[in-house]
Amino acid sequence: MKKALAGGLLALTLVGFGSAPAIAAPDSASSKKAGEAAKAKAVDFAGTVALSNCSGSVVRMPQSKADDPALVLSNGHCLESGFPAAGEVIVDQPSTRTFKLLDATGAEKATLKASKISYATMTDTDISLYQLTTSYADIKKKYGIKALEIEDDHPVKGRAITVVSGYWKETYTCKIDGFAYRLKEGEWTWKDSVRYTPECQTIGGTSGSPVIDHKTGKVTAVNNTGNEDGERCTLNNPCEVDRNGNVTVRHGINYAQQTYGIVPCVGHDSKIDLGRKGCKLPRPAAAQR
Secondary structure (H helix, E strand, O other), X not given: OOOOOOOHHHXXXXXXXXXXXXXXXXXXXXXXXXXXXXXXHOOOOOOEEEOOOOEXXXXXXXXXXXXXXXXXXXXXXXXXXXXXXXXXXEEEEEOOOEEEEEOOOXXXXXXXXXXXEEEXXXXXXXXXXXXXXXXXXXXXXXXXXXOEEEOXXXXXXXXXXXXXXXXXXXXXXXXXXXXXXXXXXXXXXXXXXXXXXXXXXXXXXXXXXXXXXOOOOOEEEEEEEEOOOOOOOEOXXXXXXXXXXXXXXXXXXXXXXXXXXXXXXXXXXXXXXXXXXXOOOOOOHHHHO
16 A cells, blocks of 8 residues: 655655656657647646645535535545554544645645544545535635545546645656456455556555546546555555456556545535435445444
8 A cells, every 4th residue: 555655755855855747748759649648737736635644635526515614535544543444434533634735836835624534444445535624615715726526437448647646746647557346455355446557656655646537637536555566465465356256466556446436425515425325435334234
């Protein structure tokens, strides 16, 4: 899992903390590729956040209202309390966590504060949603920054994407290579994970980064892991498992979790409602009885 690196100061030097987005250069031989590169340049850091150990973003649903409390999206494994166990689902737990809000250039514009962890799990997916003490309208008015919108449809294979890390202030541009039926890492298993093409060499600290679809400009997934050492289904070395139980290890390949399934689960005032029509996010064990 792509958490913060232990050697922080050295890593900052290596990746160029605070540098401009690392956007791929256009291929002059192909107008199609040039068009994709131009779209990639439009992806910036506005609305992303830096956590103490991960990346994240201020996100809204298509149906969100301006005066709704704002939400921050990251990974379940980025919680301040540590990794949720397999099968564990956290709903409406108090939190005072803070997030550094970035503008388009990656400069820190404000410190946002959570009122609670609205939802978090590492079961079937790897997500956390924090509710903030301020609304989308307040963030826009005070800092001129709009929330990123979560796409309400399944990601598309072959689509150009950019992973935007608020922790490192770096971007990673590639394409969606395909989808893993099951992605297994240690005790956790995730469903229908997004697999990147090799160009997206995300590193520790990029966990929780929004994955932006170039065509829509919306969040299509949340970055979460990659196979670092070529091991099979171990921590930091996820493996793919197909419908027949066959295991594939892709050394050096990185992954994200789809986010369109979050949209049906968010109701009025940004409240997580796991009973809403179309919501398929895992529920706490007590609610399943």
